[in-house]
Amino acid sequence: MRICRVLLLLILSCVLLSGCWDRIEINDLAIVLATGIDYEEGKVQLTSQIFVPRKAGGGDSSGSGGSPSGVTLIRTAEGRTIAEALNRLQRKVPRNMFWGHCEVIIISEQAGKRGIREYIDFFLRYPQFREHAYVFSSEKAAKDILALLDPLERSSAESLREMANLKLGTRVTALELAKSIEGPSTSAILSRMLVLPPEPDQDKLTTTPYVKGLSLYNKDRYVKTVKEPMSVGVLLLAKELNNIIMPVEFEPLEGSFSIRLLEIKTALKPRIVNQHWSMKVDIQTSGEVVLNTTDANLTDPAVLTKLEQEWSAKLTSLAHDALDLSQKELRSDFFKFAVEFRRYYPKQWKKQEKNWETLYPELDVEVKVDAHVVRTGKSTGPQGIPNEDET
Numbered sequence: 001m002r003i004c005r006v007l008l009l010l011i012l013s014c015v016l017l018s019g020c021w022d023r024i025e026i027n028d029l030a031i032v033l034a035t036g037i038d039y040e041e042g043k044v045q046l047t048s049q050i051f052v053p054r055k056a057g058g059g060d061s062s063g064s065g066g067s068p069s070g071v072t073l074i075r076t077a078e079g080r081t082i083a084e085a086l087n088r089l090q091r092k093v094p095r096n097m098f099w100g101h102c103e104v105i106i107i108s109e110q111a112g113k114r115g116i117r118e119y120i121d122f123f124l125r126y127p128q129f130r131e132h133a134y135v136f137s138s139e140k141a142a143k144d145i146l147a148l149l150d151p152l153e154r155s156s157a158e159s160l161r162e163m164a165n166l167k168l169g170t171r172v173t174a175l176e177l178a179k180s181i182e183g184p185s186t187s188a189i190l191s192r193m194l195v196l197p198p199e200p201d202q203d204k205l206t207t208t209p210y211v212k213g214l215s216l217y218n219k220d221r222y223v224k225t226v227k228e229p230m231s232v233g234v235l236l237l238a239k240e241l242n243n244i245i246m247p248v249e250f251e252p253l254e255g256s257f258s259i260r261l262l263e264i265k266t267a268l269k270p271r272i273v274n275q276h277w278s279m280k281v282d283i284q285t286s287g288e289v290v291l292n293t294t295d296a297n298l299t300d301p302a303v304l305t306k307l308e309q310e311w312s313a314k315l316t317s318l319a320h321d322a323l324d325l326s327q328k329e330l331r332s333d334f335f336k337f338a339v340e341f342r343r344y345y346p347k348q349w350k351k352q353e354k355n356w357e358t359l360y361p362e363l364d365v366e367v368k369v370d371a372h373v374v375r376t377g378k379s380t381g382p383q384g385i386p387n388e389d390e391t
Helices: 004-018 082-090 110-114 117-125 142-144 156-166 174-181 230-237 301-329 337-344 346-362
Strands: 029-040 043-051 072-079 094-098 104-108 136-139 187-195 210-217 221-224 247-248 258-271 276-292 362-374
Touching: 004 362, 029 110, 029 142, 029 156, 043 082, 043 142, 072 082, 082 094, 082 117, 082 301, 104 142, 104 156, 104 337, 110 136, 110 210, 110 230, 117 174, 136 142, 136 156, 136 301, 142 156, 142 187, 156 187, 156 210, 174 187, 210 230, 230 301, 247 301, 258 337, 258 362, 276 301, 276 337, 301 346, 301 362, 337 346
Parallel strands: 029 094, 029 104, 104 136, 136 187, 276 362
Antiparallel strands: 029 043, 043 072, 187 210, 210 221, 247 258, 258 276
């Protein structure tokens, strides 16, 4: 009997170790690279950008030695909810749709006005969706951006992913978006995508998306679009300012200095003294001069000091403009001040959490910027100005 039990146990083990009994061959999968969400006529529209392997493996699809763009296809379906739209979308694709490689999610501003809580819940609940997919906002329909044939990348999804890695705006994942909306600040900032006009001799789809401005969300709803220079101040306070060149001017010089940002650190320091709530924003930044259109020489310590002072003043002004937008106009905490108060003063925060919407607009905020020019470029003096002994 003991031997029989052992044999039975071995047989059952073999059944459990039988391999990939539920496997799906890759030839039976439709790999989704990106997805877009629109809302029209009371229906949610879900669009997928699907990888086409036979075109990718066939080299140049146009026969002209150009970009391999065109290795994707677009499918769209609509429904009363995003889940219903997904169900109908699968019926339009002859293969089993696989969402595990979806790295980009685009939500149109029109869909954002209705609210994005439903979409966030679906992305984080559906097993195949990646929590670390980048989320963008779009001025026009999201499906139009996904349909673009990027001349440089294989697809518009790759183009958007590279833009997120370059930190040209905010870099927000689906998980981070959910935390921002559900967090104490109940707000979020997304990079806003537009479409470059195609070249005169190119098809209207042969172009690329690009970042211009930010879309602000409060309580899961789109509320406003901000563009430069306001967007610079918003990114500065949101700790998302990167990869930017800023012009700085000051009298009596004619022309300007262009400073490329090298490093920036934004520290939020909340304070509660005698029931008075305040926030200090400490910004440390360094940069290098990449263009000088004035006749001033940066080897002069007085000129360099004045440049740093004017740069600090410009950043301070941009930060105050962003604060006025957030506190006075929209009355929404886009810079996560609430998160810092909850971290440093948990007891006081628990008592005032329900009053944050009225407390935040009246919050005293002090902004201090310390900017330094650490490099003046390969040249010392201004270029293109003849020496006196040569005239």
